[in-house]
Amino acid sequence: MSEEQQAFDFLGAYCPIPLSHSEQIIIGHGSGGRLTHELIQRIFKTHFANPLLEQGDDGVVLPVMNPDHFEIVVSTDSHVVSPIFFPGGDIGKLAVCGTVNDVAVMGAKPLYLTAAFILEEGLQVEVLEYIVSSMAKTAREAGVSIVAGDTKVVERGKGDGIFIITSGVGIRPKSLQVSGRNAQIGDRIILSGALGEHGVAVLQARGNLGFTSDIQSDVAPLNHLIASALEAGKGSQQNAIHTMRDVTRGGLATTLNEIAAQSNVGVLIEEAAIPVNETVNSVCEMLGFDPLYMANEGKCLFFVDPKRVDQVLEAIRAHEYGRQAAVIGEVVADPIQKVLLKTIMGSTRLVDMLSGEMLPRIC
Numbered sequence: 001m002s003e004e005q006q007a008f009d010f011l012g013a014y015c016p017i018p019l020s021h022s023e024q025i026i027i028g029h030g031s032g033g034r035l036t037h038e039l040i041q042r043i044f045k046t047h048f049a050n051p052l053l054e055q056g057d058d059g060v061v062l063p064v065m066n067p068d069h070f071e072i073v074v075s076t077d078s079h080v081v082s083p084i085f086f087p088g089g090d091i092g093k094l095a096v097c098g099t100v101n102d103v104a105v106m107g108a109k110p111l112y113l114t115a116a117f118i119l120e121e122g123l124q125v126e127v128l129e130y131i132v133s134s135m136a137k138t139a140r141e142a143g144v145s146i147v148a149g150d151t152k153v154v155e156r157g158k159g160d161g162i163f164i165i166t167s168g169v170g171i172r173p174k175s176l177q178v179s180g181r182n183a184q185i186g187d188r189i190i191l192s193g194a195l196g197e198h199g200v201a202v203l204q205a206r207g208n209l210g211f212t213s214d215i216q217s218d219v220a221p222l223n224h225l226i227a228s229a230l231e232a233g234k235g236s237q238q239n240a241i242h243t244m245r246d247v248t249r250g251g252l253a254t255t256l257n258e259i260a261a262q263s264n265v266g267v268l269i270e271e272a273a274i275p276v277n278e279t280v281n282s283v284c285e286m287l288g289f290d291p292l293y294m295a296n297e298g299k300c301l302f303f304v305d306p307k308r309v310d311q312v313l314e315a316i317r318a319h320e321y322g323r324q325a326a327v328i329g330e331v332v333a334d335p336i337q338k339v340l341l342k343t344i345m346g347s348t349r350l351v352d353m354l355s356g357e358m359l360p361r362i363c
Helices: 001-014 034-048 091-104 123-142 197-205 222-234 251-263 280-285 309-315
Strands: 070-078 109-120 145-154 162-173 190-191 241-246 266-270 300-304 326-332 339-342 348-350
Touching: 034 123, 034 145, 070 091, 070 190, 091 109, 091 123, 091 162, 091 222, 091 241, 109 123, 109 222, 123 162, 145 197, 190 241, 197 222, 197 280, 222 241, 222 300, 222 309, 241 251, 251 266, 300 309, 309 326
Parallel strands: 109 145, 266 339
Antiparallel strands: 070 162, 109 162, 190 300, 190 326, 241 300, 266 326, 339 348
């Protein structure tokens, strides 16, 4: 036997060609080698296919869109929801919507996403493919492309199935100044729909309610709704919409407090005007929760010039994700930056930020 054959037999005994693993994620899928490339080709490139992703480099070159008139908006987010499937959505849909909405509430048109996946050894490949296909479907609805990504695998018991990190890139006109710092005294506050549906849906999926309901998570891409609102708010000098913010963890109460602090104003909202689903309200009463602090994944706040609020509200209500939109309050002068709630009984109470974690692993 030749020396070359002996060497080949020796290496073959200790370095076999890796077996194909098509049913479960194994550590080798995160190695950067053959198994990683097979996973990328079979699942990620299949569902996320687009010309920019096909560049195949460590980064992606994005086309510049008239830098004299537009500026770039970037956001990033991580998603660790448990369980990864819940009524009305899954971690993949949540990952796309969360980042699309964060870019959109800046007044930008979301264009591109990147997605990084931390997978746990033992995750079923069919589960991963379902989640990736859900992301692709949601990205198509939002009109964005997933153009770059990364995959890592952690040992069994150290990753809880799957975590997803997404970043979003969008453009907005330089003339459009929408920010949490721009709320103005007298602005009317529009909430795009009912509170708490995502929080209740996840609780139900965890088996924490003791009963079932028809509540679905409100997780949705809001960029088209927001674009319609901005179009309705257009003016000769500036847009009637001064501030937008999606209402997620910490709920409505925390979001309003954040904006009040950023803009150095106070906020007065009316309990009777805030839309809350009857089932959500019942669950909150049973568990001692307050709907103002429940998590949402498809609701947005708009701070609007009072002269234009009716037309902006009409545009929001015309969209499928804004049919329950309502004016819930207004911005008032207050150097202490308080958020106050006028209750159904006619009294007024302070609404503070969420303290602690009401529902961990909610998004």
